[in-house]
Amino acid sequence: LIQHFQLRQVIQCQQRQEEQQQQQHQKQQKPRRRRRRPRKTHRQIKQAIEEQNKREDQKIQKQRQLRQQRQQKRLLREKQQRAREQERENSVKNEQEQQRLRLLHQQRVQEELLRQKQRVLRIQQQRDQEQRGEKEVSQVKIEQQQQQQQIQLLHQQRVQKEQNEEEQKQIQNERQQQQQRLQRLHQQRIQEEQLRLKQRLLLEQQQLDQHKRNQQQQQQQQQQIKCEQQQQRQQIELLHRQRKQQQQQRLLLEQRALEQRQQLSRLKRQQQQAQQQQVQLINVQRKQQQQQQQ
Numbered sequence: 001l002i003q004h005f006q007l008r009q010v011i012q013c014q015q016r017q018e019e020q021q022q023q024q025h026q027k028q029q030k031p032r033r034r035r036r037r038p039r040k041t042h043r044q045i046k047q048a049i050e051e052q053n054k055r056e057d058q059k060i061q062k063q064r065q066l067r068q069q070r071q072q073k074r075l076l077r078e079k080q081q082r083a084r085e086q087e088r089e090n091s092v093k094n095e096q097e098q099q100r101l102r103l104l105h106q107q108r109v110q111e112e113l114l115r116q117k118q119r120v121l122r123i124q125q126q127r128d129q130e131q132r133g134e135k136e137v138s139q140v141k142i143e144q145q146q147q148q149q150q151i152q153l154l155h156q157q158r159v160q161k162e163q164n165e166e167e168q169k170q171i172q173n174e175r176q177q178q179q180q181r182l183q184r185l186h187q188q189r190i191q192e193e194q195l196r197l198k199q200r201l202l203l204e205q206q207q208l209d210q211h212k213r214n215q216q217q218q219q220q221q222q223q224q225i226k227c228e229q230q231q232q233r234q235q236i237e238l239l240h241r242q243r244k245q246q247q248q249q250r251l252l253l254e255q256r257a258l259e260q261r262q263q264l265s266r267l268k269r270q271q272q273q274a275q276q277q278q279v280q281l282i283n284v285q286r287k288q289q290q291q292q293q294q
Contacts, residue, residue, distance in 0.1 A: 107158055110154060114150060114151050117147055125141075
């Protein structure tokens with residue numbers, strides 16, 4: 001790995017040197033051009049770039065503002081349309097409710113009028129009983145019965161109206177349900193026909209696919225055999241490469257061990273030499289001291 005890294009560095013240095021040489025050669029070959037226009041300074045370039053960026057930002061802001069305005073106008077239109085529709089619906093509902101309330105009010109007024117008439121008739125009965133005979137009392141009773149019958153009729157009419165409205169609503173719901181059922185049946189029939197067509201097409205495609213598959217299976221078997229042979233070859237090559245790499249690593253480790261041993265032996269030798277020099281120096285110093293003493 002170290003050798004590979006070193007070789008890579010060397011190759012990169014050589015490539016850089018070659019590129020530099022080529023650039024220098026090209027510069028030498030190119031003729032000198034006359035300066036027709038003064039070059040822009042760094043500040044001018046910066047200013048031009050900033051102006052361009054400002055213009056682009058302004059354009060983007062304007063586009064955003066226009067989009068926002070369009071969206072706001074569209075939302076306002078939608079809101080106005082919804083408000084108008086709601087107003088129409090509310091007006092229709094209010095009219096219907098007002099009509100119902102008027103009818104109820106009229107019925108209640110009629111009932112109250114009849115009740116008042118009954119009260120008046122009762123009072124008259126009491127007076128007439130005192131003044132008149134039994135015949136007139138019987139006529140008053142008949143009139144009261146008629147009034148009660150009228151009240152019952154009005155009540156029945158009101159109930160019938162409510163029942164008729166409920167029946168109409170039920171009829172409308174039933175019609176809608178029937179229409180939905182018919183639509184569902186129609187869709188189911190269409191889906192069934194589509195499924196039948198799809199099944200026929202699938203059968204035809206399956207027959208064709210089976211024929212193609214048989215051919216493809218034969219081709220695939222042949223290709224698999226070739227692929228297996230190639231894989232075996234590649235595995236053999238990989239094993240060979242791995243063995244080479246392992247051998248190289250072992251050699252590198254052995255070289256490093258030898259270098260370390262050599263370095264240790266050198267260090268030991270140097271230490272021994274230094275010790276010997278120290279001993280020699282000590283001996284020389286002793287001799288000198290003895291000579292000086294003598």
